Amino acid sequence: MSETKNTFTLDGQPVVFEAGQTIMNAALAAGHYIPHLCHHREFKPHGSCKVCTVRVNGWLSASCTTPASAGAKVESEAPDIQEARRRIVQMLFIEGNHFCPFCVKSGNCQLQAVAYHLGMEDTSLPHRFPSRAMDASHPDVVLDRDRCINCSLCVRASRDADGKDLFGLSGRGIDTHLVVNSSTGLLKDTNIDANDRAIQVCPTGALLVKRRGYEQPIGERRFDAQAIECEFESKY
Amino acid sequence: MASPLGQSVTLHDIAARHLHARHRLLQMLREVQASRSYVPEEAIQFFAHVLNLPIAHVRGCVEFYSFLHTTPRGQFDVYFSDSVTDRMAGSEIVAKRLADRLGVTLGQPRADGRVTVSMTSCTGHCEQAPAGLANGRVFTRMTEARIEKMASLIEHGVPVSEWPAEWFHVDDGIRERGITLETFIPPGEAIRTALARGLPATLDEVERSGLQGRGGAGFPVGRKWRGAYETKGAHYITCNADEGEPGTFKDRVLLAKYADELFEGMTIAGLLVGAKKGYVYMRGEYEYMMEGLQTVLEERRAAGLLGENICESGLDFDLRIHLGAGAYVCGEQSALLESLEGKRGIPRVRPPSAVKIGLFGQSTINNNVESFVQAAQIAWKGAEWFSDHGETKSRGTKLLSIAGDCQRPGIYELPLGITVREVLARCGGENAKAVQVGGPAGTCVGRDEFDRRVSYADLATGGSIMVFNDLRDMVDVARQFAHFFAHESCGFCTPCRVGTQMLKHYADKIADGQGTQRDLEQVKSIGEFVKGYSHCGLGETAPNTLLDTIKRFPEEYTSRLLAEADFVPDFDLDASVTESRALTGRQDQLDQVHSD
């Protein structure tokens, strides 16, 4: 097969892809970072956060669900797209309750890291200050819905990697929320384990292992050491 | 507890009647809601158990649909349409009157378990407004006098089935008939004609007619059918009878009076692609038509027009009707398919299209009610019968449902390409200052644009036409639409889930006279963003009316903006400390913070 047959351009740079690959996965595999929150290469794409939106031959679409196609012109870091991504992240911040200075995930949080990456300086929109139920019923794991961005990564990881199917999204519209798959709706009545993938893939501080926090001093946390784009660009 | 309907029906009965089929979960939950006035926790656990579904799945479904509730609504559950044109006809007034008489707060069940009164999105009876639902039954033309009577019937516990029949009378609303409303197909004749001509030749006929999807988007029906025809494997036919776009009520008439034509169209599509099964997905508000439709289905089965070996063709096809449960997004084709599978109505990722991977993962033809009716008529009468009407790029006639400030609201079948001015002349809406074509998701045009055409090439509509005269406040209209979308967003994607809330926030702020130029700029920029970045057509169109009215009626906005100096912050410190003040009992003047 010739080079152009399985190549698209990402902001002008050629990216080689395999048949069936999405733009996101092809870009990541080639060491190019496209901001994302609900995507994780191990799991089936969901396409809901829209942070990964790119322009493909003039049309905006989520790169994590759009198949790569030969010769496509993909724009990712155009000013209007970066601006929109910033707005999406702002929306995720004002939708929940994120008190970063007190959060154990601070410095290791992808929402925060993507916000830094995009140069988000304020939230600009009116905060909603929702009142959401916290689930601290389990001895080892806590679910703080205040910090949940409805990305569904835990839903997919629990189902597809842990084989437990412990989570689901419920409600509609702004009332969308994570529910726990047990008769009481509480974590204590599940067989969740502190080592479950579901907890590890949570991009924010919504799903946490208890009694583990502030383990690295400020300055040595995951995204202190390396900005999120550098982490992704060096990983592949 | 006393319940409005069949209180003796057990969860076992419900599951058994639906053959323990998981995809019928929503149908089962609807029956639980109807018989118990809510879906108790016990029912969630029961269905999860017997259908072998995750509890989170069942719970997710219950919490998604507006007509399903996790707490009791009481013996009487009354909804009033709060669509703009219903409000113009006084729906808020009658709703409030009923709530006052019964001593309830809108949306909150009365403590004695007697009644809940609430508002709901457009119920599709706009030309007979104010309309609503009482224990699922549609009432029309509600008046304050009737409300007094209703309050007393509710207080006395008189079942809805014994309420005055005239409250539930629904007119067909037809004002002007064209080729479609004048064509009644003798049952089976279109199928026989199609079989005699040959099914592939009938597909050619539908393609040649130029028929475009009547649900609003206008995708060529023939092209969609051909796509499915050329796709290997099993097929399904689905009919979109969700009719959720506020101001649309034309499918209501087709379902009530042209069911044979509809089923005939679906059957021809089914025979063509070799589908064995089809589903009509009808909005829950239209449940009162269920009995009539089931009768037609039975008659057709008895006549050999459904079931096995249809018209001696050797081909089998049958139909079922499923009901929605209060979710506008379920009119979006892929959300509709999810809902038919018994799930939350979340739009799917595209590609693939439904023609490739649709219902239960199979190739699916999904069309609007009117599309199937007209396709059946084309199969019977031939392509020219249809394509002789309309204009080059928009063939045929279209059913328009017109409501609002006009003398003769109702259903008009008119050739596509007709101007807005002509439409207004027919319905007696000459005094209009604005016309909303295509519902809140469509386009709002002002007087200087009344020569524009209703067609797929210009102003597309699934049927909804709303007329507004000089007395109407367009900022308020746009605000109400903003509320509609915020309420109906499925919540899947960030831009629409949060963006529609932001648009609602700023629309309220401006409409309430608290907005500044900066807030207006926010509406424009958030609006463009939500249109561009949302996952489905709901978000892509949600900002339309705000953006249209800002452009066309700028003075209505600017006249109520505050000067920049009078900036009102989004964050109301006073309001946010109210709770702590109440808790601490502090009412001293010193802690009162004012923005000035």
Ligand SMILES: Cc1cc2nc3c(=O)[nH]c(=O)nc-3n(C[C@H](O)[C@H](O)[C@H](O)COP(=O)(O)O)c2cc1C
């Ligand atoms: C939010 C939303 C709601 C919709 N509601 C309806 C509806 O109630 N009825 C309908 O026929 N189409 C509706 N549509 C359009 C459908 O997605 C789809 O285009 C249509 O059912 C296809 O049938 P047609 O080609 O015959 O029009 C809606 C689309 C969106 C985005």
Ligand code: SF4
């Ligand atoms: S989850 Fe992330 S964004 Fe939210 S409070 Fe914690 S660190 Fe901040």
Ligand code: SF4
């Ligand atoms: S808990 Fe975490 S992983 Fe799960 S949906 Fe919320 S943010 Fe995503």
Ligand code: FES
């Ligand atoms: S990462 Fe693609 S939509 Fe969330």
Ligand code: FES
């Ligand atoms: S929430 Fe439904 S389209 Fe975004």
